Amino acid sequence: MPDLRLVFLLLGSAAVHGLAHNLRQQGCIQTSLNFSPYLAVRNIINDMDKNGDGTLEQSEVVSEFVTRYDSDNNSEISEAEFVIQWILRYHDGRDFAIYLFHHFDKNDDLKLTSADFLGLQAEIDSxxxxxxxxxEFQTFMLDIYKNCVPGS
Known part of the structure; x- marks a missing residue:
């Protein structure tokens, strides 16, 4: 009779491999299976919408990013600052955080500033x-999660 622990280990490994394969086919892999894109987006909105009015004012968005992401306090968020903080806060994988940074960096200067947030707002304001x-922000972010391609 086979050792049941070995059988469960093999079944569990196969299930994890299948899940990772499916996520890889859908885009970037998340590091935490406890956070879905929907939960992450809800947490992002809760972090930014400080007054809870259902609208993300530029001052709220900039305040959130400067407070949480600008670790060297130079009024610019580098890719390294963004990636580290994004992963810590929202439990996404590194590939996704890098993809998102470049998606947010509207002028491709490898830093996030208020100019990028203005460009982002214009893009998202459907x-x-x-x-x-x-x-609008939820739709935008869920689309990014859905269409993320590592290295893009």
Whole structure:
């Protein structure tokens, strides 16, 4: 009779391999299986929407990123600063954090500043009202999670 521990270990390994393969096919792999993109996006919105009004004002977004990500306090967020903090806060993988940084870096200068956030707001504001609603941001971020391709 086979050792049941070995059978469970083999079944568990096969399941993890299958899950990793499916995630790889969908885009970037997350490091924490406890965080889904939906939970991560909800946490991101909660972090940024300080007054809870359902709109992400530029001051709220900039404040969140400067406070949490600008570790050297130079008013610019480098890729290294962003990647480290993103992984620690939202438990995404390094590939996704790098992909997201470059997606946020609208002028491709390898740093995030308020200019990038203005460009990002213009891109995300789907109804053109000059405001960034939580729903618009959620749609934008879930699309990024869905379409993430490592190295892009």
């Amino acid at each position: 109804n053109g009202d000059g405001k960034l609603s939580n729903a």
